[in-house]
Amino acid sequence: MKELQHIDDDLVYDIIIGKNAQENWNIIDNAKNDDWWFHIDDFPSCHVILKTIENIKPSKKIINYCACLCKENSKLKNNKNVKIIYTQIKNIKKADIVGSVYTKNTKIIKC
Numbered sequence: 001m002k003e004l005q006h007i008d009d010d011l012v013y014d015i016i017i018g019k020n021a022q023e024n025w026n027i028i029d030n031a032k033n034d035d036w037w038f039h040i041d042d043f044p045s046c047h048v049i050l051k052t053i054e055n056i057k058p059s060k061k062i063i064n065y066c067a068c069l070c071k072e073n074s075k076l077k078n079n080k081n082v083k084i085i086y087t088q089i090k091n092i093k094k095a096d097i098v099g100s101v102y103t104k105n106t107k108i109i110k111c
Contacts, residue, residue, distance in 0.1 A: 040083070
């Protein structure tokens with residue numbers, strides 16, 4: 001698991017990246033319902049969690065940053081226009097296979 005911080009508009013965001021299937025599940029377990037989850041669309045990748053700051057909606061800039069982190073930590077890091085899905089943790093449900101999830105209410109961003 002990799003943890004980092006990013007500053008955007010004078011706000012310090014905590015970001016967590018799962019490096020394997022078990023870590024991906026662990027970071028979901030430790031996330032709050034309003035935290036944001038990122039994953040490459042229809043391709044195996046790390047899970048990225050953006051920890052929310054109370055009562056502050058993340059900017060498009062920080063959403064894009066997290067999406068690009070997801071791509072940079074995957075086998076598609078050298079590809080262009082990779083589709084990244086994202087949603088809040090409350091829209092994620094673990095599947096039967098470790099690291100796999102079901103999602104709803106996802107949005108797509110390209111990185």
